[in-house]
Amino acid sequence: MTISAEPSATLSHLYRADGSATFSQNGYTVIGAVNGPIEVQRRDELPEEAAVDVIVRPAAGVGGTRERHLESILQSTIRQIILIHNFPRTLIQITLQITSTPENDSASSKLVQASSNLPILPTLLQTTVLTLLSASIPLAMTLASISFAINSTGSSRKIIRNPTLEEFQAANSVHVLAFTSNGQLLVAESEGSFTLEVWDEVYEIGKDFCCDVTEPAGDDIMQQDGLDGNTGGMAFVRSTLEHKVSADLHWKD
């Protein structure tokens, strides 16, 4: 059972949806599809903005309270990045199907209500952004997300980036952060016992990782950064899209 912490993505592979993406990281794979702007049911219609509907489907079974909670986090986040005021009285519907989750030996008996809701959140957020980009829905910004597990033993503490599920369960505290492309904190979810100093440290590392702070002068530098092994969150989104665009425009050459 080898789980790659490196992200991988496929764009626009569902032909009937307006946009789609598959994203995998840390053993989680999520297929996302977006339809929009489409007609909205009368009772959900908003006069000044687009209604955003997020549906999360678990890998096994039907969605429960955990999926509703994830949906509400995602919905309030995505409303911030889509230019919803450009599409009043419409609906943008995002469906996220979890297709694989890492195997868990210690909690194998519980499939549906599996442990914490945090480990999957970065994958869901990242899939959503790629899906929206694939559908060319006008966005105010993009986001990048990362998770951390922190093990404190005495005075020393170990920060694990993109932890595995075992590391997640054994950690003193776990943190999920998402930053916008402007470097602002958009989502922060933390669980476990920690202090403000630890959170500050996590914030700094997360920000460094998510938003390539060393803003490159030209796009060619960016491309090189994006292609090497240890990609930042935003750089990954960018390099994925660049690959897709160059593949789509291949006929021109």
Added chain:
Amino acid sequence: MASTTAQPTLSFPRDTFAKLSPHPYLLAHLQPSSSASPSTRANGRSPTTFRAPHVNNGSLTHAEGSAVVRIGDTTVVCGIRGEILLASNVAGYRVDRSSTAPSSKPGYNETKELDLLVPNIELATGCSPAFMPGQPPSTLAQSLSTRVYSLLHSSGLVNGEDLKIWYQPPDLSDQDKMDVEDSESIEPEVKAFWTLYIDILFISLDGNPFDAAWAAVVSALRNVRLPKAYWDPDREMILCEDAVAVSKKLRLNGMPIAVTALVFRAKEQAPTGDNKYWVLVDPDAFEEGLCDESVTVVVDCTGGETKMLGISKAGGTVVGREQVKQMVGLAATRWAQLGPLLKG
């Protein structure tokens, strides 16, 4: 809208203004025209003022523990019932502590694996016009249930040992000295577990459901008295003692409280940046309708220092490091206010 109110012939009473254009109404309160008057919210509180809490413990006689928490016009009843789960009914339960048992793995949480804590939030009680009775659980109710569930486990509030019912098999080796292997000390074994059903009912909802629900859960858990339960080997079942004197309380790890704040932005649609904003703690239902971004911090100041047990933030980009730091400071003051009441 604001310009029409300036004309004397077309002036509205306060509540009409609030209903017609809620956003400018709250903005007019927070941004007073004269700099001398302080910025207050429409409900008369300053942005950092909490509503006064009232806690009443043990009012439900048929529950093992209960609490009624009232914060402003938000009222929550939490009742905790204990039921017994026989270890023989747990599929694949192993008493031994060998290295292959799942319980020996790091991060194994028995309380969680066996679902010994079952929180449920009911909003469809007619608590607010938004939630009609008889409807299926709304997204908010499900989301709150999940948050209470994960916070119960991630904070480690309930000690798993308190929920175990042990049985010490009698040492029969005295009568039968023949077998040497049996004479070794007999390990006590877990015969059953207490399962706590934590039901949270909202009687009235005027904003900030999570803080009130969590305060009710903590207060009710502190109020729980589980009867002394023991394994009767003759009848092969668990029996409970009636006497209150032998019942025992749960040993809780600290006393975390949750503090929620919303971010109100001066311009509804403008991109974030130079936009003016206010962080409103302990929001009411009117303010919840006007704000997108919310932050919840869970703190515990039991040991004298502020320990954080959770941050949950979504829906906007205003809150960063500085704001979280301020929130934790506010939460510490709230802990000093609410803590003694929850101990009650």
